[in-house]
Amino acid sequence: MxxxxxxxxxxxxxxxxxxxxxxxxxxxxxxxxxxxxxxxxxxxxxxxxxxxxxxxxxxxxxxxxxxxxxxxxxxxxxxxxxxxxxxxxxxxxxxxxxxxxxxxxxxxxxxxxxxxxxxxxxxxxxxxxxxxxxxxxxxxxxYPLSLSEYCDGTGLKPYEAWKDYYTYGGLPHVLTLETEKKKLDYLSNLFESVYLLDILERHRVKNKSEFEDLVRIVASSIGAPTNTAKLSNTFKSVKKVAISYNTIDKYLGYMQDAFIIEKATRFDIKGKKYIGSLAKYYFTDMGLRNAVLGLRQQEESHIMENVIYNELRRRGCKVDVGIMEQRYVSKDGKWQRKQLEVDFVVNEGSQKYYIQSALAMPDEEKRKQEMASLLRIGDSFKKIIIVKDDIKPWTDENGILTIGLMDFLMGDTKDLNI
CATH class of the missing domain: 3.40.50.300 (P-loop containing nucleotide triphosphate hydrolases)
Incomplete structure (x- = not known):
């Protein structure tokens, strides 16, 4: 093959x-x-x-x-x-x-x-x-195989390949293995004997269990904003272990240097600046992430977001997490502020576009929720909502393009006019 x-x-x-x-x-x-x-x-x-x-x-x-x-x-x-x-x-x-x-x-x-x-x-x-x-x-x-490359290698159509792809990932050898057990054994052994061992030996990490716990915590919270303080508190509350911010920061750096995870920083779209310490972490390969968790926490919405992030990075794009501030009057008549998130602020050369990942938009209320942050962006760059449904791409009266996940993953930015 x-x-x-x-x-x-x-x-x-x-x-x-x-x-x-x-x-x-x-x-x-x-x-x-x-x-x-x-x-x-x-x-x-x-x-x-x-x-x-x-x-x-x-x-x-x-x-x-x-x-x-x-x-x-x-x-x-x-x-x-x-x-x-x-x-x-x-x-x-x-x-x-x-x-x-x-x-x-x-x-x-x-x-x-x-x-x-x-x-x-x-x-x-x-x-x-x-x-x-x-x-x-x-x-x-x-990067590991994209969905398009995965389909080329297996002969499957995108929707036929999707579940296996997001479960077992895109490391090429996985395609040669026939059963779920063989695939999971391969991924688990690979993580333990290659990736983890590389990091522990290279950086002389003494506390293996502590490092493995952090990997699992990050794997269980892909797409969720976090920072060293939050992760430290998680160790205290769940693992009953105190681990310093500096140690967590170093461990995250080791994982990034080994290309296991990538970090997406928060960007204030209106203020045009990076803000705060919160960031999102995504796994470079979903099969490794799932093997680390033993196939637990298979939330398709978060997995879909991770896959979209990986595809954007594979295409050479710079990807941040966007933040928009919303001001509104509360029920008691006072002005309030809240932050709305744009999943991805994408820079590809001189082009910029904004993307929301939405597993489904079954009704108008859900659509308004996904559009809320996009509608508050004042510039004229393309705004996109990616849904899992197999739909014909269409643009609404606000200029927001809605496309299906497979069209995005199997095409490229030129094909989709973004």
Whole structure:
């Protein structure tokens, strides 16, 4: 089974010979090696690049053990470059090389070398890349399979695939497993033996149970505004354990660096500024989230919101949580204030749009509730409500577009005119 990940492949193609190191990052087991060594390699060969001008090294292979020495790797690559023609250098699991930063910077100085690398999350995180390769690296962020890619891989139609997709997630290996038990066992073992172990070892976290408890708390509250104070209070009230704000903040940072979760910050739409400490956290893969919780708390509304967030991020959008203040007169005649939430404030290049996620809008009262915050936004950017129902997209007299979830997930922003 070969899944065509054209969105990411095109980014690699667009980055050819741009003078930067192309760095593929993302949660472990989401297909980084496959993208580089299979899809991009096939593209190069089909484009007429000869095999002797593609230097492909899997550094986690036992045959490449000697090349994990930085000087040996550099000399090996240099010896392969026997003429002045362009060479494509593909290095998988480059973090296994000691002082790999020096190797990559040395390769970058070679005029006829175009360098592409992947790295595992345990030692090769986005924060590391920003520090080591500022201005010299072109990061391609790889996410688990989108619903569209999932359907391509399984042959299922979107509504047929939806329940399995939001239950077991989009890590490619899941598609090869037949039973629910095999899928859940795989995801649970993967989290324990790969993701969790990576974080504990990398950051020398001493209290494993405390960290696991925080992961479960975040998993159980996807899409709910929270902060370190709230999470600390949850530990005190539910777990009967005192854990400091600083420790919680560090743990959340570890999870973000490992690409397990992402943070969406609150943005004051009217004041055009970021506000307060409250934020929302979303899981990069719903299968991992559900495995952490043992398939408990399957609230489709929150899961749908998480999936929409992931799809927006996959498309390269910057996503915040919007806040609009509403002033109204109470029953006793006094002016009151309350905050209305816009699920997502989305920036895609020069374009901005606002999105509400609504599992269903069975009546006019529910529709008014979902529209309330959107109607108070004073600018002219597109405003959208995404519902699970299979409906024909339509725009009301206020300019608010309502579309079905599958149309959004299976299309792109250009298809939907947003």
């Amino acid at each position: 070969q899944i065509q990940r054209d969105f990411y492949l095109q980014q690699l193609i667009d980055g050819k010979q741009n003078g930067l190191i192309k760095i593929i990052t993302g949660i472990r087991r989401c297909g980084k090696s496959y993208l580089l060594f299979t899809l991009f390699y096939q593209y190069l060969k089909n484009s007429g690049v000869t095999e002797d001008h593609i230097i492909k090294i899997a550094l986690d292979d036992i045959e490449s053990a000697d090349l994990r020495d930085p000087l040996s790797l550099y000399k090996y690559v240099k010896a392969k470059m026997v003429d002045e023609d362009l060479y494509y250098i593909l290095l998988d699991e480059v973090q296994l090389v000691a002082r790999f930063e020096e190797v990559l910077n040395s390769l970058l100085r070679m005029d006829n070398a175009d360098v592409y690398v992947t790295g595992s999350n345990s030692k090769f995180l986005s924060s590391d890349i920003i520090t080591e390769f500022r201005g010299r690296g072109d990061e391609i962020r790889l």
